[in-house]
Amino acid sequence: MTHAGDVAIFDRFARFYDYLTPDADADLLAEGLAQAERPVERVVDLAGGTGRAVRAIDAPERIVLDASLEMLRQARKNGLDCVQGDAARLPLADESVDALVISDALHHVGDVDGALAEAARVLRPDGVLVVREYNPATLRGRLLVRGEHAVGFDSSFLTPDDLARRLHDAGLTPRVRNRGFDYTAAGIR
Numbered sequence: 001m002t003h004a005g006d007v008a009i010f011d012r013f014a015r016f017y018d019y020l021t022p023d024a025d026a027d028l029l030a031e032g033l034a035q036a037e038r039p040v041e042r043v044v045d046l047a048g049g050t051g052r053a054v055r056a057i058d059a060p061e062r063i064v065l066d067a068s069l070e071m072l073r074q075a076r077k078n079g080l081d082c083v084q085g086d087a088a089r090l091p092l093a094d095e096s097v098d099a100l101v102i103s104d105a106l107h108h109v110g111d112v113d114g115a116l117a118e119a120a121r122v123l124r125p126d127g128v129l130v131v132r133e134y135n136p137a138t139l140r141g142r143l144l145v146r147g148e149h150a151v152g153f154d155s156s157f158l159t160p161d162d163l164a165r166r167l168h169d170a171g172l173t174p175r176v177r178n179r180g181f182d183y184t185a186a187g188i189r
Helices: 004-020 026-031 069-075 112-122 139-150 158-168
Strands: 042-046 060-068 082-086 097-103 122-133 173-175 182-187
Touching: 004 069, 026 122, 026 182, 042 069, 042 112, 060 069, 069 082, 069 173, 097 158, 097 173, 112 158, 112 182, 122 139, 122 158, 158 173
Parallel strands: 042 060, 042 097, 060 082, 097 122
Antiparallel strands: 122 182, 173 182
16 A cells, blocks of 8 residues: 555646656666566556656566556656556556566555565566665665655655565565665565
8 A cells, every 4th residue: 555645745746756856777677677587578667656667667568557646647648558556456467467666666655565465476487576765774865764754755764674574575585786875676586
């Protein structure tokens, strides 16, 4: 479940989102997707908003899944296939996706463990979940947490080690790229 208050905030500024946020780092996402032990043909951008992350990925089928209707409206304007849904209750069939990405959004998901379990359920064998996140244990991370809370977000950030444990608990094999301010974690099914 995405925090309801967070969805309302994203609905309000959806039309400006792409102007206010930097492009997703295509190289880091590609590095994470390369952890899949199968071809990546179907990718879902989970809590994907306007599709910023999936637009940086070269795959035959790219889908944005988000709780915010307004963010999905912008994603459709970007030419992307969209599905409204909750990260902890994915409206996707078992073993139907080669890769999932959650870029700069896991901290907005209210039920992280539920979302990771759902990711494991919908991933095909040898598929990968790639998470790009911010480390609240760093100085910049602590400032980001305060800033998001000041804006009204109900964000909950995870350290790389905590996310790796949760990926493992969800039945995924964790791999963490770094442990700085921003980091990439992959969970292989």
